[in-house]
Amino acid sequence: xxxxxxxARAGLPAVAIVTEAFVELAAFTAEAVGMPAIxxxxxxxxxxxxxxxxxxxxxxxxxxGIIELIEGRRL
Amino acid sequence: MKLRATRHQAPDEAxxxxxxxxxxxxxxxxxxxxxxxxVESMLAGVELEPDIIVGQxxxxxATVEKIAINAVMAGCRPEHFPVVLAAVxxxxxxxxxxxxxxxxxxxxxxxxxxNGPAREVCGPIASGWGALGPGHRANASIGRxxxxxxxxxxxxxxxxxxxxxxxxxxKFTCCLAEDEEGSPFPPLHTxxxxxxxxxxxxLVGVDAPHSVMMQTNDDDPEAHERILRVVAGxxxxxxxxxxxxxxxxxxVALNPVHAGVLASAGLGRDDVLDELTRRAVTPSATxxxxxxxxRIPDGGGDLPALRGPEDIVLIVAGGSGMxxxxxxxxxxxxxxxxxxxxxxxxxxxxxxxxxx
Numbered sequence: 453x454x455x456x457x458x459x460a461r462a463g464l465p466a467v468a469i470v471t472e473a474f475v476e477l478a479a480f481t482a483e484a485v486g487m488p489a490i491x492x493x494x495x496x497x498x499x500x501x502x503x504x505x506x507x508x509x510x511x512x513x514x515x516x517g518i519i520e521l522i523e524g525r526r527l
Numbered sequence: 528m529k530l531r532a533t534r535h536q537a538p539d540e541a542x543x544x545x546x547x548x549x550x551x552x553x554x555x556x557x558x559x560x561x562x563x564x565x566v567e568s569m570l571a572g573v574e575l576e577p578d579i580i581v582g583q584x585x586x587x588x589a590t591v592e593k594i595a596i597n598a599v600m601a602g603c604r605p606e607h608f609p610v611v612l613a614a615v616x617x618x619x620x621x622x623x624x625x626x627x628x629x630x631x632x633x634x635x636x637x638x639x640x641x642n643g644p645a646r647e648v649c650g651p652i653a654s655g656w657g658a659l660g661p662g663h664r665a666n667a668s669i670g671r672x673x674x675x676x677x678x679x680x681x682x683x684x685x686x687x688x689x690x691x692x693x694x695x696x697x698k699f700t701c702c703l704a705e706d707e708e709g710s711p712f713p714p715l716h717t718x719x720x721x722x723x724x725x726x727x728x729x730l731v732g733v734d735a736p737h738s739v740m741m742q743t744n745d746d747d748p749e750a751h752e753r754i755l756r757v758v759a760g761x762x763x764x765x766x767x768x769x770x771x772x773x774x775x776x777x778x779v780a781l782n783p784v785h786a787g788v789l790a791s792a793g794l795g796r797d798d799v800l801d802e803l804t805r806r807a808v809t810p811s812a813t814x815x816x817x818x819x820x821x822r823i824p825d826g827g828g829d830l831p832a833l834r835g836p837e838d839i840v841l842i843v844a845g846g847s848g849m850x851x852x853x854x855x856x857x858x859x860x861x862x863x864x865x866x867x868x869x870x871x872x873x874x875x876x877x878x879x880x881x882x883x
Contacts, residue, residue, distance in 0.1 A: 473846070473847070497847070498784065498847055498848065500742065500848075500849075501742055501743045501744045501745060501784065501849070502744075502745050503744060503745030503746040504746050505746075506745065
């Protein structure tokens with residue numbers, strides 16, 4: 453979320469990616485950095501350590517939504 | 528209900544609190560003033576006479592009443608009280624060697640592990656995210672109640688009854704539940720002969736938890752080996768009593784991911800204990816550069832940090848991810864893990880209590 457805020461402040465389109473277990477924390481952090489509306493994409497938890505095949509599947513499924521968020525076609 | 532404790536007078540709660548600090552009846556933090564009504568409410572949930580002796584802590588007899596007073600002071604609700612009683616009962620087991628623990632210069636303290644339905648009925652006692660950290664009332668209050676008993680009944684005052692050279696924050700409070708639902712292994716208390724549907728506390732005298740990081744990967748066929756190596760390495764770190772002396776109980780708290788990786792590799796609870804015991808060793812040549820309090824054989828070989836798998840208390844707890852923990856043992860191996868049943872019957876409404 454903090455990286456997302458840094459990119460957004462630099463004028464670059466940004467989407468923060470968080471896993472389900474960190475959704476509340478993400479909202480808190482976004483509020484704390486003064487950018488509560490930073491777009492975010494929620495992935496299943498856990499992601500890390502779940503193997504290349506699963507990570508590729510998660511990425512494939514999440515990518516279209518991330519692009520929509522970056523292009524501003526979805527909130 | 529006849530209470531035997533000496534009554535003290537104070538004009539108001541703030542003055543009473545200052546009296547408690549002045550008399551050294553607290554752990555340094557404010558306490559709830561144990562008025563007669565509050566102590567009676569604490570006692571209402573257990574069918575025990577106040578003067579029954581639950582255990583001996585050093586010079587002090589831990590009666591139900593004295594334990595209830597300290598539970599009030601710690602901030603417990605009556606639902607928590609059966610766990611506090613069980614913890615004090617366990618501490619009184621000679622196998623625990625509480626007198627040695629109270630007076631050692633090591634910074635060890637008791638950790639309370641709760642299994643069975645008491646985790647919810649007497650809590651909720653947290654087992655997941657931050658279970659050992661701040662923010663969980665039952666965990667904080669139950670562990671603190673035991674500490675206040677050790678101080679106020681057992682006389683553990685820093686520099687007097689408690690000779691810990693430095694101490695550690697876990698001595699304020701240290702209580703958690705096992706994440707039985709997230710564990711692939713049978714619950715800890717079944718290792719001691721309890722049925723899974725019974726409730727029990729396990730008490731272990733140990734140092735502060737030492738974080739163990741291991742990012743696993745489902746593609747890694749060696750993941751379970753890495754976890755075992757790193758956890759065993761954390762048991763046998765240079766400064767631990769286990770390494771310097773070669774014995775003492777340790778707690779290994781695996782997060783559900785690490786536990787799951789080990790189970791997926793076909794390892795059961797006993798297998799994990801055996802593997803960790805086998806790996807928690809230090810080569811003689813290395814040990815010569817580290818230790819002065821253990822005999823190092825001339826012939827070389829590895830020196831174990833544990834007497835055997837019985838020195839490990841294995842639980843599953845914490846949020847899922849890459850962090851587990853090891854709590855090193857204390858004393859010269861004279862303390863052993865102990866346990867006691869948690870007995871409760873909250874079929875009646877507890878009188879005089881504000882609603883949750």
